[in-house]
Amino acid sequence: MDLKEWFANRKKKPPVEEVKLPLATDEYCALWKQCFQCRELLYTSVLIQNQHVCPKCQYHFRIGAWERIQQLADTGTFKEFDAGLVSSDPLNFQDTDTYVNRQKEASRKSGLKEAVITGECEIEGERSCVGAMDFGHFGGSMGSVVGEKIVRLTEFALEHRLPLILVSSSGGARMQEGIFSLMQLAKTSSALKDLSDAGLMYISILSEPTYGGVTASFAMLGDIIIAEPGARIGFAGRRVIEQTIRQKLPADFQTAEYLLKHGQVDMVVARTDLKMKLAYLIKFHAGPGVADLNSEAPTNPVGERESDRKPVTR
Amino acid sequence: MTDKKPVPLEFEQPLQMLAQQIEALENQLQDQPELADDIDRLQEQYEKLRRSLYSNLDPRDHLQIARHPQRPYSRDYFERWDENWVELHGDRKGMDDPAMVTGLVDLGPYRVVVVGTQKGRSLRDKQQCNFGMPQPEGYRKALRLFKHAEKFGLPIITIIDTPGAYPGMAAEEHNQAEAIAVNLFELAGLKVPVVAIVTGEGGSGGALAVGVANKVLMLEHSVYSVISPEGCASILWRANDKVAEACRAMKMTAKEIKELGVIDEVIPEPLGGAHHDYDVSAANTKKAIIKQLDNLTKMSGADVRADIQKKFRQIGAFVED
Numbered sequence A: 001m002d003l004k005e006w007f008a009n010r011k012k013k014p015p016v017e018e019v020k021l022p023l024a025t026d027e028y029c030a031l032w033k034q035c036f037q038c039r040e041l042l043y044t045s046v047l048i049q050n051q052h053v054c055p056k057c058q059y060h061f062r063i064g065a066w067e068r069i070q071q072l073a074d075t076g077t078f079k080e081f082d083a084g085l086v087s088s089d090p091l092n093f094q095d096t097d098t099y100v101n102r103q104k105e106a107s108r109k110s111g112l113k114e115a116v117i118t119g120e121c122e123i124e125g126e127r128s129c130v131g132a133m134d135f136g137h138f139g140g141s142m143g144s145v146v147g148e149k150i151v152r153l154t155e156f157a158l159e160h161r162l163p164l165i166l167v168s169s170s171g172g173a174r175m176q177e178g179i180f181s182l183m184q185l186a187k188t189s190s191a192l193k194d195l196s197d198a199g200l201m202y203i204s205i206l207s208e209p210t211y212g213g214v215t216a217s218f219a220m221l222g223d224i225i226i227a228e229p230g231a232r233i234g235f236a237g238r239r240v241i242e243q244t245i246r247q248k249l250p251a252d253f254q255t256a257e258y259l260l261k262h263g264q265v266d267m268v269v270a271r272t273d274l275k276m277k278l279a280y281l282i283k284f285h286a287g288p289g290v291a292d293l294n295s296e297a298p299t300n301p302v303g304e305r306e307s308d309r310k311p312v313t314r
Numbered sequence B: 001m002t003d004k005k006p007v008p009l010e011f012e013q014p015l016q017m018l019a020q021q022i023e024a025l026e027n028q029l030q031d032q033p034e035l036a037d038d039i040d041r042l043q044e045q046y047e048k049l050r051r052s053l054y055s056n057l058d059p060r061d062h063l064q065i066a067r068h069p070q071r072p073y074s075r076d077y078f079e080r081w082d083e084n085w086v087e088l089h090g091d092r093k094g095m096d097d098p099a100m101v102t103g104l105v106d107l108g109p110y111r112v113v114v115v116g117t118q119k120g121r122s123l124r125d126k127q128q129c130n131f132g133m134p135q136p137e138g139y140r141k142a143l144r145l146f147k148h149a150e151k152f153g154l155p156i157i158t159i160i161d162t163p164g165a166y167p168g169m170a171a172e173e174h175n176q177a178e179a180i181a182v183n184l185f186e187l188a189g190l191k192v193p194v195v196a197i198v199t200g201e202g203g204s205g206g207a208l209a210v211g212v213a214n215k216v217l218m219l220e221h222s223v224y225s226v227i228s229p230e231g232c233a234s235i236l237w238r239a240n241d242k243v244a245e246a247c248r249a250m251k252m253t254a255k256e257i258k259e260l261g262v263i264d265e266v267i268p269e270p271l272g273g274a275h276h277d278y279d280v281s282a283a284n285t286k287k288a289i290i291k292q293l294d295n296l297t298k299m300s301g302a303d304v305r306a307d308i309q310k311k312f313r314q315i316g317a318f319v320e321d
């Protein structure tokens, strides 16, 4: 099936099946939820069905890593990797409380062991490696475990020649692991260098919010970078910048749309269209698009004659 | 700077008071020769205090030495390593960031490309250099020189002394995060050896952007951290007076980071800090670099790349159920 045909078929299909949630947290038990932006009272099940996007004003609610994976992966195809990795508190860190206690508290709130979930799945039938960060766990911060899980996922993608998709949502590096957290920036970027040199595809999706050490490493290294509407994305936080330059920043500063205007992301895609867009991009870049650039053979797409080629449009 | 007297830091006050006493006595020596014995005794005390003071430093004290306004900066090292060093300018895309100094240095046995962050000395200088905080253009200038080094097979030496990347409006609009990320990405793929030295403050991603190296060295009193201790104190303690606690908790001194296995070597400084003797500091660092390059230059390009990737691949602390 060629890309255009696939796309035409796909469009006929009914919208996404109803999502079953793994966790019955208070948030989902509540029957109603008010939109933060337009103040509309929304029936929770309707909101869930619309992938946590307000049907009235398109406000994108923050979602967790598992919900993200359910939205992107074909039903029943996700296999989690490295679920048992936990931090070993290398600095024996303590501020007003110990790091160990803070981790327990974070897990109690989020139901997760760490701030990223990684694994493989199919996206519209395309086998892919996916990692999704969860801001609800320790502010989505990156310490040793987040770095290690992302690197292992990247290595798996390299070994099996699969596309890599990372959905970021993070306040940055995790202070409680000090220099180890900082070094995860180098560790993840270094692994992505290998992936890139092997000609493999990495799509970075930036969701509300993505900052600091995560933006300054893997989040900004995608071959294609997609941001979610309204997501705030940057290196330094707004308050720090305002204190430094002693002036007010524009209201839309560091939003996905502002970044698009400043050439930092390829596109802003609504969550309800994200899976389709991803599948399209993966299929577009899949397989031997053109012949080996080092060979003498003509650079036609393999298995297609020039006359059969249809322009791929969207 | 060696012609100027080192300005004492807060924790050096007792030492400073003793020195003033000695000076006062010395002024009276002509009239009262019997003071000579007292002076000798005080001198002895001074030396003893000096040694014990600098061998029992708190992490906060190291931070103060690392940030000493007379601390030698990148240019001070480059011109002492090679008095004929050649500075190269610009990112070729519209800017030459003075907070990032780049050039060519002949170290004797090796010709190298140097890249270093630069804090300013005079107020005007400081403002131009944004107090050592590079703009995205500074990181892109560094990247240009990394590529230059690789093209001509020259090793790269970087000097790190920065509070971090500049947090400004234009810096964000010009994609500070991407500029740093791309440097991490590209440094990991180079086929020429890189040696990085933290000479003062190694502040966060803005420091690491020129710090992904085969060998990472730190000066004795330098510090390296994921966030400034002030930032850490204000976020985790919600108190600006907890900086000393944050310094201790983050384990940011050269000695501690070496013990954690994240860096390769601690380079000793002149007693009291590098600002007491620029020439000795430059000689110490040069010797350490040459020693590292003696080994690194024996590796093939592919091995250099594999070495740097393996080095960072291993860093992390976790347990697996």
Ligand SMILES: [Zn+2]
Pocket: A035, A036, A037, A038, A039, A040, A054, A055, A056, A057, A058, A059
């Ligand atoms: Zn709404």
